[in-house]
Amino acid sequence: MKGDKNENSELKDSPPDNGVQTSQYNSISPPASPVADEEPFSTYFEDKVPIPESENQIFSFRKLWAFTGPGFLMSIAYLDPGNIESDLQSGAKAGFKLLWVLLLATIIGLLLQRLAARLGVVTGMHLAEVCNRQYPTVPRIILWLMVELAIIGSDMQEVIGCAIALNLLSVGRIPLWAGVLITITDTFVFLFLDKYGLRKLEAFFGFLITVMAISFGYEYVLVKPDQGELLKGMFLPYCAGCGPVQLEQAVGIVGAVIMPHNIYLHSALVKSREIDRRNKKEVKEANKYYFIESTIALFISFLINVFVVAVFAQAFYAKTNIQVNEQCNATGSPHTDLFPLNNDTLEVDIYKGGVVLGCVFGPAALYIWAVGILAAGQSSTMTGTYSGQFVMEGFLNLRWSRFARVLLTRSIAIVPTLLVAIFQDVQHLTGMNDFLNVLQSMQLPFALIPILTFTSLTSIMNDFANGWVWKISGSVVILVVCAINMYFVVVYVTSLNSVLLYVLASLLSIAYLCFVVYLAWHCLIALGVSCLDFSSRGQLGLSRHTDIYLLNDMDTDSVVER
Secondary structure (H helix, E strand, O other): OOOHHHHOOEOOOOOOHHHOOOOHHHOOOOOOOOOOOOOOOOOOOOOOEOOOOOOOOOOOHHHHHHHOOHHHHHHHHHHOHHHHHHHHHHHHHHOOOOHHHHHHHHHHHHHHHHHHHHHHHHHOOOHHHHHHHHOOHHHHHHHHHHHHHHHHHHHHHHHHHHHHHHHHHOOOOOOHHHHHHHHHHHHHHHHHHHHHOHHHHHHHHHHHHHHHHHHHHHHHHHHOOOHHHHHHHHHOOOOOOOOHHHHHHHHHHHHHHOOHHHHHHHHHHHHHEOOOOOEHHHHHHHHHHHHHHHHHHHHHHHHHHHHHHHHHHHHHOOOEHHHHHHHHHHOOOOOHHHOOOOOOEOOOOHHHHHHHHHHHHOHHHHHHHHHHHHHHHHHHHHHHHHHHHHHHHHHHOOOOOHHHHHHHHHHHHHHHHHHHHHHOOOOOOHHHHHHHHHHHHHOOHHHHHHHHHHHOOHHHHHHHOOOHHHHHHHHHHHHHHHHHHHHHHHHHHHOOOOHHHHHHHHHHHHHHHHHHHHHHHHHHHHOOOHHHOOOOOOOOOOOOOOHHHHOOOOOOOOOOOO
16 A cells, blocks of 8 residues: 555556557557547446545445445356256255355355456456457457357356246246246346436345345255254365266356356446546555455355255255155155156256255245246346346447347347247256356356456556466466366266267367467466567557556546547
8 A cells, every 4th residue: 555645646647658668469459539529328327326435444334335236246147047056956966065165166256256346447348348459350259259158058047047937936837938938028127127227226136136045045944954064065175975976066066156257247347336447546445345245245145055055955965766756746746757766866957956845845945946046047137138238249349229239139048048948848958957057168268368368467457457466376266167167068078979079079179279278378478478478579469558548437438648
C-alpha cells in the first residue's frame, strides 16, 4: 500500500508514444476509441449500482452490500442441474469419501473467478471483449466457436433439468419436450426483469438460490446424514477402497464445478457497479469486495452441494437395484420398473434421484426435490443466456437490439435441446449427460488459458497484473484441471468401443491440441518465459502496450487522446 497520493493516482498513466517499444505483441491494433456521435450501446444492464462513499474505513458492510450480486449470479453455475447430478452420483457411488474433492474444486473455482472479476474491474471489459482485441481473426473465431459449444452443452443440461423437474411435479403429465418449451418461454420473461432494475433481478436470483437451499436442506434434515462421516470425507483427502468408478466420479466432480463459460460470465457481471477505473484506490477496493462477495456466494453453493451429496451418501450408497425396487414396490410407486431386479449397484440421475427419494421418504421428498431442481435449472438457464450474450457480443462485436441478441443466443441452444427432448425418453438421459460433461470439459482450456494470459500482462492490468505467486499457482492449477478433464474425455471415448469413433477422435484431438498449444504458447510468453518469444517481428497477436485504451472506460463516449 502506497501513500495517499499514490492511492488516488490514475491507472491510465501511460508512457508517451515515442517511448513505446515495438515487439511481436503490437501486431493487433488497439481498439478504436468510441465515436462521440455513436448511439450508446449497452452490453449489460442499462443502470449501474452506485457505490456509497466511506471515509477511511478498512471494511464497510454498506459497500459489501452494494457489491453483492455478481458473485451470486456467478455461483449459480455451481448449482446447475449438471452439478446436482454429479453430487448425487458422487454420494451414491462413493458415499462421503469424495467430499474433499468437491471442496478442493470449489476453492480452485474461487481462485479462477477472482482472476475473471479482476479482469473486468481493471479493464472495464469482459474476457470475450479482451480476446476480440488481442487475438488474430482466425484464433478468435475458433475460440468463440469453442466457447459457444460449452455454452450449448451447459444450456442443454439446464433446460432439460427444468423439463425433468416439471415432469416430476406433474406426475408425468408434462412430457420432456413440453417442459423444454415452457422453460424457454419463461426464461424470456424472467430475463427482462432487469427492466425493473438491476437489484430486483439480483434479488430474484437470490430468491431462487434460497429455494434451492431450503429444498435440498429439507432433504438433508429428513435423511439425517452421519455428521462424523461427513466431516471425515470433507477434510480427509483419501478414498479408502475406491476403484475406477470412484476415480471417474472424482474427475467428473471437477469437470462439473469448473465451467468455462462462467469465467466469461463473471468478468462481465462485475461491470454492473459504478467504479472509476482511473482511480487506483477504487479499483483496489472493488477487487477486495468482489472477492469477499464471491467467497460468500461459493460457500453457500458449496453447502447446497454438500446437502445433495450427503443425502444420497447416507440413504443410497452401496444400495442395489433390487433393494430400491422392493422399497418402491412396497410404497406403491408407479416407477418401480426403473430399477431392474438385479444386484447391480444403483445408478441414479436427477430424475431417478427424485423417484428413489419419493420411494424411501414419501411423496413430499420427491416434490420438494423437484422444486429444488426447477430452481436450479431456471436460474442457471438465465445466467447461461447472459453468458451467450456476452460471449457473442464480445467476440463478434455485435450491435443488435437487446431482444435480437436474446433471441439469437436462445435459438442456438433451443434446436439441439428440443431434438433431444423429442427423441429421448426422460428415463434415459444419463448417457447424454455424460456426453455433455465431456463436451464442456474439452472447452476448459479456452477460458482458463486466456484469463491467466491477460491477467498476467502488465500492459493490460498495470499494477494489478498477477505477481509471480499467482502466475505459478495459476499455471499449476490450470494444468492440473485441464489434465484431469482430459483424462475424463479419454475415459469416455475409450468406453464407446468403436474403431470409427476412435479414428475420428484422434483426428479431432490433433487439431484440438494444436490450438491449445498455440494459446499456451502466448500464455507462457505473458508469464515471462521470454525464450519462447522467437521473433520480435512475428504476427502473434497480443499487444503489450494497449493499456491506454484497455484501461479507459469503454462504456463512455469520450475519446481517449493518445
